[in-house]
Amino acid sequence: MSNLKLHFDVPGDDFTRAGEASGKVKKTLKDLGFNPEVVRKTVIALYEAEINLVIHAGGGEIDVEISPECIDMVLTDQGPGIPDVALAMKEGYSTAPDNVRSLGFGAGMGLPNIKKYTDDMKIDSVVGEGTTMYLKVFTN
């Protein structure tokens, strides 16, 4: 059987739609019968990455590939890029503006959460060009 592939366009700065893609992936994984803890890990990581597209990058795209062994997620954007990825990975580091904080975002816990809930995480970022994030969760 071939792997299931999903694609989403994520609009920038639309907080009412932020999380839609993650919600759809959750439903798909649940319907496919994956272990609930695998589903939870996957969608928490994906949600944080999706929110980052909305808050920090003016939107972007998400590709998800689901196989029986693992779930691969690739998030790409043409946003400002991340000048210092190691710094951005630190708990509490955030450049989110105040209006975003008042919604409950911008705690600087997104990238640490992604690290915690995925089995593999890779960030390629070029300042002024954009960011690509590769995430993997094993299903066993």
Add this chain to the structure above:
Amino acid sequence: MKISEICEKLELKILVEGDMDREITGGYCGDLLSWVMGRAQGGDCWFTVMGNINAIGVCVLADCACIVLCENATLDDNAKTRAEMQGVTILSSEENSYTLATKLGNLL
């Protein structure tokens, strides 16, 4: 313990009724969504003042059992609609998260 029982014992108002038979297995207090995302456990009763649409998303994805809006925090209209669509139970109380969490802790 079921949501319905907790609801009765903590004298919570029901703003949106989801699956009231779902089991509550723990609790989490917090308003910063990424903290909740990263730290809450599936089945938790989530105490917060964050009644916006993004809180509904976090509750679904982190698989919390329900949201309890503390200190009569408001539930936005679009959040209510989303919660109804997704079957998320939203409860409310005039008491603060400390008081409510203490009561929950005594029940579980």
